[in-house]
Amino acid sequence: MLQKVTVIGAGNVGATCAQRAAEKELADVVLVDVVPDMPLGKALDLCEAAPVEKHDARITGANDYGPSKDSDVIIVTAGIARKPGMSRDDLIKTNAGIVNTVVKEAAKLSPQAVIIVVSNPLDAMCHVALKASGFPSQRVIGMAGVLDSARFRFFIAEALNVSVENTHAFVLGGHGDTMVPLPRFSTVAGIPITELLPPDQIQALCQRTAQGGAEIVGLLKTGSAYYAPASSAVEMAEAILKDKKKILPCAVYLSGQYGYQDLYIGVPVKLGKGGAEEVIQIKLTAAEKTALDKSADAVRGLVKVLGDLGF
Numbered sequence: 177m178l179q180k181v182t183v184i185g186a187g188n189v190g191a192t193c194a195q196r197a198a199e200k201e202l203a204d205v206v207l208v209d210v211v212p213d214m215p216l217g218k219a220l221d222l223c224e225a226a227p228v229e230k231h232d233a234r235i236t237g238a239n240d241y242g243p244s245k246d247s248d249v250i251i252v253t254a255g256i257a258r259k260p261g262m263s264r265d266d267l268i269k270t271n272a273g274i275v276n277t278v279v280k281e282a283a284k285l286s287p288q289a290v291i292i293v294v295s296n297p298l299d300a301m302c303h304v305a306l307k308a309s310g311f312p313s314q315r316v317i318g319m320a321g322v323l324d325s326a327r328f329r330f331f332i333a334e335a336l337n338v339s340v341e342n343t344h345a346f347v348l349g350g351h352g353d354t355m356v357p358l359p360r361f362s363t364v365a366g367i368p369i370t371e372l373l374p375p376d377q378i379q380a381l382c383q384r385t386a387q388g389g390a391e392i393v394g395l396l397k398t399g400s401a402y403y404a405p406a407s408s409a410v411e412m413a414e415a416i417l418k419d420k421k422k423i424l425p426c427a428v429y430l431s432g433q434y435g436y437q438d439l440y441i442g443v444p445v446k447l448g449k450g451g452a453e454e455v456i457q458i459k460l461t462a463a464e465k466t467a468l469d470k471s472a473d474a475v476r477g478l479v480k481v482l483g484d485l486g487f
């Protein structure tokens with residue numbers, strides 16, 4: 177029997193997560209959404225693709241949490257995208273309400289699950305999910321760094337005309353404009369990109385990475401990125417389900433590491449069946465630490481808004 181992944185929110189990111197997890201035969205998937213019948217329709221459509229895609233994962237759609245019972249991993253994608261004219265605080269308020277409700281419901285039925293938060297604003301939603309679940313912080317993790325570094329990797333591969341498979345990249349910090357790409361830990365076949373590209377070009381790639389989400393929003397016009405976000409969330413789920421002990425940049429709750437206390441921020445962590453099993457601490461240069469401090473301040477600002485809203 178396969179393990180179970182519940183994906184909450186059957187929109188663009190959620191449905192793509194379900195598709196990728198099923199096609200990799202990582203787990204049976206339960207797809208939950210508030211829109212009547214819609215997740216049942218998407219689940220059935222995905223099941224009907226299974227004979228052609230050659231997998232035996234079952235995808236179940238639901239408007240309630242019953243089928244999600246005893247999930248190993250819960251991916252939270254429920255929420256709304258920021259609409260024109262909507263302030264950041266309005267978005268936080270709406271999505272905090274949604275994430276709080278869905279996590280409470282799902283956590284009750286799957287007390288041993290690892291929760292992967294995808295809903296934005298990511299770092300703030302991690303704080304909401306941690307509180308709503310009552311889980312130990314190792315089992316509430318945010319998906320941001322894998323996506324941000326995947327974008328950076330693609331840009332590096334494109335700039336050097338090499339396989340994306342040769343690339344590694346690290347992006348730390350909050351999931352926003354203040355994220356901190358780390359070129360000296362970003363490599364092609366083990367060679368730091370600082371030896372392969374001129375500083376101004378690296379700077380441009382870092383800039384493009386930090387604006388990666390906005391670039392896609394600008395092109396799509398309606399909605400935000402979902403293929404790469406779904407791939408990234410599913411890579412994290414795979415590391416957890418298979419207990420791979422894979423080191424990936426994720427938003428985790430820090431209690432002293434990197435000098436931060438009680439704050440979700442993106443750092444390298446070891447992912448296994450216990451969730452974020454270890455925070456990997458690397459020595460940062462003064463400039464990198466200053467940039468990370470700035471990013472941490474931005475996350476603290478969001479957490480303050482949450483507090484003012486009663487979350």
Ligand code: APR
Pocket residue numbers: 184185186187188189190208209210211253254255256257271274277278294295296297399400401402405
């Ligand atoms: N319970 C379950 N599902 C909900 C709830 C709820 N209380 N509220 C909203 N949803 C569902 C919506 O019905 C919708 O199907 O969440 C889904 C969100 O899907 P999309 O609007 O397509 O948004 P998507 O692009 O998938 O992004 C989801 O991920 O990357 C982040 O910023 C993005 O916060 C956003 C989230």
